């Protein structure tokens with residue numbers, strides 16, 4: 001892919017090989033080229049998270065999907081990478097920076113059920129597939145009468161278990177389904193009032209070496225969306241304050257609009273029986289004021305910890321690590 005009138009050497013965008021990863025990487029590449037004229041080519045990288053057969057919650061530690069790309073960034077074999085923000089550990093990677101956070105897609109979770117069924121219409125005992133403790137916990141709180149089945153694999157594999165009749169439904173991120181061309185499989189969507197998305201869900205992150213972000217890769221800033229950045233910073237601060245990772249039963253969702261930032265968060269025990277849910281809205285005159293966005297996430301998380309959220313997180317990890 002070469003932009004007309006561009007003579008520069010194409011930049012190398014490292015991506016995982018899945019349909020979702022290549023689609024979102026190509027989308028970001030096209031937008032950058034459109035806005036800056038910079039030519040970009042995709043480099044396919046294989047990550048541990050793509051090849052391992054272990055259950056996602058048992059991989060121990062976050063970032064299985066991003067480490068291979070980060071190794072390539074540090075080695076200089078690729079110029080930048082596009083990640084699903086939700087898969088990025090909250091601890092910053094040394095020497096790397098999130099040069100841009102593009103405008104977020106639909107942040108909600110979606111149900112793909114047999115026969116076009118809505119969540120409320122699934123019969124008691126119906127089997128619902130999801131590998132995410134956050135989803136199992138919040139879904140159990142809504143419908144303790146359903147059976148939640150841990151599953152793994154890419155979106156297409158998961159949807160195949162509904163088609164084959166092995167499961168009655170699966171729950172996946174709406175944004176991801178759109179990226180793999182399966183939006184038509186969605187039979188219901190969960191509003192934030194029912195189920196809070198994972199911190200960063202639906203958003204992407206463009207990462208590169210720190211020293212290059214302000215110099216030869218400064219054009220990456222063309223896809224940055226400050227409102228999305230303020231939102232995901234608040235959401236991810238909740239996660240880091242709780243010392244939880246992407247495998248924790250933590251939902252967080254922030255919305256920036258007209259000078260205010262609203263943050264909602266939930267920590268729910270895996271069986272759905274106990275939960276701490278809180279929300280807070282603050283004035284945020286500029287979405288570039290990230291310190292204030294961090295403060296919102298930190299204050300909300302501390303209030304939730306005082307109400308027992310840290311104990312729920314610790315119990316969820318103990319369950320996960322039990323042999």
Ligand SMILES: NCc1[nH]cc(CCC(=O)O)c1CC(=O)O
Nearest residue numbers: 084086172173175176201202203
């Ligand atoms: N953990 C895997 C993952 N990482 C990002 C997405 C979807 C896109 C997104 O949430 O941004 C998914 C699949 C899913 O949760 O259904």
